[in-house]
Amino acid sequence: MFKQFRLDVRLLKEIDKTLLISMILLILYGTFNIYLCTKGQYGMTFVKQQIFWLVASLIALYFFITIDYTIIFNYVPILYWGTVVLLILTMIPGIGIVVNGARGWINLGICKLQPSEFAKLVIILMLARKLDEMDGRINDMKNFFILAFYCIVPVIFILKQPDMGMSMVCFFIVLGIFYTMGFDTRIIAGGLASLVLAIIIVWNSGLIEPYQKMRFTAFLNPEVNDASTYHLNQSLIAIGSGGIVGSSPSLTENGSSTYAAQNVPEIHTDFIFAAIADQWGFIGAILLLVLYGLLLYKIISIARTSKDIFGSVICIGIVSYFLFAILQNIGMTIGLVPITGIALPLVSYGGSSLLTTVISLGITINVGMRRKKIHF
Template sequence: MLEKLTISRKLLKELDFPIIVTTILICIFGSLNIYSASHMSSGYYYLKAQLIWIVIGIALIYFILLIDYSVIKDYAVIIYGFGVFLLILNCIPAFQYTVNGASSWIKIGGISMQPSEFAKVGIIVMLAKQLEDMEGNINSVKNIAKLTMYALIPMALIVKQPDMGMTMVCFFAVLGIYFISGLNFKVILGGILGVTILGTIAWNSSLIADYQKMRIVSLFNPEKYEASYSLQVTQSKIGIGSGGILGKGFLKGTQISGGYVPESHTDFIFSVVGEEWGLIGCLVLILFYVIIMYRSIKIARESKDIFGTMVCVGIISTMLFSVFQNIGMTVGLLPITGITLPFMSYGGSSMLSAFIELSLILNIGMRRKKINF
């Protein structure tokens, strides 16, 4: 029994420890900033909760590493189906839980969760499995239609919530997989054009809520909406700018401690980093993400099969977009979407899904070559 719960030494030698160490450093740094952002109003509540999620996430990594990822591949349909099932539950009013205008949460027995975070993993695993079965032949009308169908079903349910931020995360995961699979570039351009047309139609319909439209409109004219839709971004920019090169110091951020930046412990955690740790702290954090993505790309290139490569590509795409979008919105370069900063922002669903994604990359890297016993 104990042998089944132990990872062999030969496999451990293949484990990418730089990714693990860097991720833990980000989690610790994130926890410090979450405490700084929330201690004035909530004491240790969010810090304790985040540390619990981190511990659960690390345990989750260990148990997922025990399973050969080829076994996970065999259960791709179930993983994907479970994600879709959670999204369907979200369509039932009895389970819906609304946060900041979006009904993107479900609540069962007092426990709330964001289904789209787990559906995102399901999309990546399912597309990777299908591409493996297709032997990588994506440039076929039948194959691309099948792949796109699997991607569109959960994404349509996410749009309905509405959660445009997570929709974009899923879109870039699919785009990354399609691109690396060698999909004809003309098809990719055609797809982007199609999404643009659909986006224009959605903009002129009720699919996109008024407050979501105003987030985009206010981005191009922040002064006009400084007291309303641009308030959060304006305060965030003041905080980050006032941090200077070295920052004001831990627990010394006036914008953060004064409560001027809403959601500073979740979506706007980068504002805390900018004000209290300055430009140096921001660059160090970005460097940590670069290390994780560089090592992940290395694992994707060395994977022994198509499934492993595509899972890594999908996860790298989601992380790259999430980091870019989250930081971009806090400095006023991109519209507010509610996308969290991986391993930094407070949140159980986002933290657990990030750890699941990381464990899949580590699993693929650990088994990238045949181990002879």
């Protein structure tokens, strides 16, 4: 029964090794920095949990590399509606739990699962499947409404949690796919206007707590020294203290923690970039961006050479996710964009985020492996 999960050695040479190595280095870099910035207060707690999810992610990676990605095509509806059910379950007291003001997690006992992380992947898969069935005819009005339906359903439940950050991620994934597939730019402009309107409505609906609003608008007035700007100001100080080569890496067991580790809230999740810049300085930050650059370049290359629309759209969606998440996460730590709870892909602490991101890259590698016919 496990024969279908054996990877033929003749396919191994088709694996994009640069993409695979870049992904692994980013995960290791992130895990190491999670340890460095939390060991002073939490010891090995967070790094052990991250390693648990890393092992689970590598198992999933192997699974999604070995099976032909065209087989996934047939199971996309099951994955999509299964994720929608999980999103609904988060709203049921006793099943869904509240973390940082959002009821977006399911308690599994040994760990917590965040279904919205899976939502971004299944949206990509569903759009890829539908566009393949439509032969890429995205400007057909009937096709547009079908695609819009599958985008809106999970986002409604994500907004209900409320999780504005993940809603933005989903929106920009869809935007990237629609734009790349040649969607009418006038309608895209209308979609952006609709996003602004939706934000205004949600902003004034009472779903967003006052402290969440304060964090979101803090970047507009960083000079104000109060609770609303505390995260940002501490992050800026930490990044500045890193200099060129880093402040004082706490590489020994009893080594002193950096400024970021001691003063920046949520340092191992939302503000992991501040920890890296403080620990390793400008050089460490550039290394991170170089690895991301290599990763994105290889995904784009695979998208261009995919043998079908399904594979191309998957890669486009994943590139859109990475671009937005990287720019948003790093941008918020340096005060260029509002502060949202968007993780730095592969680097921030978070099991659901790591698992879904590795799975998405596994499917991307799969598309690249099978872009040309292999003669057995």
